Amino acid sequence: MNLPPLVQSFVLHFGEMGSRWGINRTVGQIYALLFVSPAPVCAEEIAESLGISRSNVSMSLRELQAWNLVILKHKPDDRRDFFTTPDDVWHILRTLAEERKKREVDPTLSVLREILMQRPASDAERHAQQRMSEMHTLIEQLTHWYEDVKQLETERLATLLSLGAKVTKLLEAKDRVVSLGRSRRPNPANKS
């Protein structure tokens, strides 16, 4: 591996990190390299920079493409493919979230749903279903929230993020306003 030292630390770290997720070392390293490169890089150069075989690069790039994490570029009068990552880190975050959901959450949800359809044949199964149903409910809540907020434009999302828990303050304020409204002009349709 022959890279500027600062880039090398980053690449190596992503390699190690990669294996802590499901992706492997090489894939992580390639991604890191592309992320910090000032211009699109061709496969040959990746292999050289990281000191790995050409074929390994080919397979790892395929993997990254399956994750929608790299972009193909071309230069005029050059048949080779060049690769980059999207510029916008928010965009990258969204892709990552989407892909991980697809791979990790969706299959679990569908298994849970399937199991919950079945009729329990014993107390043990009845209890197990109860637990799975709790899990199912939680995951559904989380994915609904996700589907909802992922529609937001980045700017709004960032605002929301920076507000953090302060939004609850806002909620309280709203509640106060609403109940204030109610006490002045009580709504007979409201049972509480």
Added chain:
Amino acid sequence: MNLPPLVQSFVLHFGEMGSRWGINRTVGQIYALLFVSPAPVCAEEIAESLGISRSNVSMSLRELQAWNLVILKHKPDDRRDFFTTPDDVWHILRTLAEERKKREVDPTLSVLREILMQRPASDAERHAQQRMSEMHTLIEQLTHWYEDVKQLETERLATLLSLGAKVTKLLEAKDRVVSLGRSRRPNPANKS
């Protein structure tokens, strides 16, 4: 493996899923088994139920304990350890988030910070630092948000979740109220 069919599907799925995260098949299976079991289970019984060696169970339980995902229980007049998962799925979610952050996010943040302290020795390094700084900023925003909302009680958190993107509506409403207030009683300290 000799389990009620419905439990078995769940356990097998978690095994497969496990390897898609960083944890291995056995750890995933054991966790799933404990999660749906009506009462604490001892190591011997886990080994039997899943058809794996006693020593493998021991090591995997150790791993789960490192993740704070299991609880030890004892029965009177029984020296053996019995294991369960916490009851509350929200609590489990929090633990999971905390541990993954600790293992996946924190080390990355610290590597990024370290690299960003260094003086770039070339244009390539300067550009790389620029990119890493974008990544660093984004991750910091996300972790700040996380540190903030994780303090909320579960009930509030659930409310927030179910609101989803609708909170932005609330923000807009607030903005309207604020600007309304301003136009009627302009604040000279406010430059905009």
Added chain:
DNA sequence: TAGTGATTTCAGAAATTTCTGAAATCACAG
């Protein structure tokens, strides 16, 4: 203190994943 049963450790076996080099395929130019 010796004995008993539960648990953990750990070296090596087994399984799985990752990586490579050689061959095949592909896309284009002459």
Added chain:
DNA sequence: CTGTGATTTCAGAAATTTCTGAAATCACTA
């Protein structure tokens, strides 16, 4: 068509991870 260079595929090699059984340790009792 034929040649050239880029890319992909894939069988097996290499590396890594997971799993086991035997031995060691531990905690407690008699």
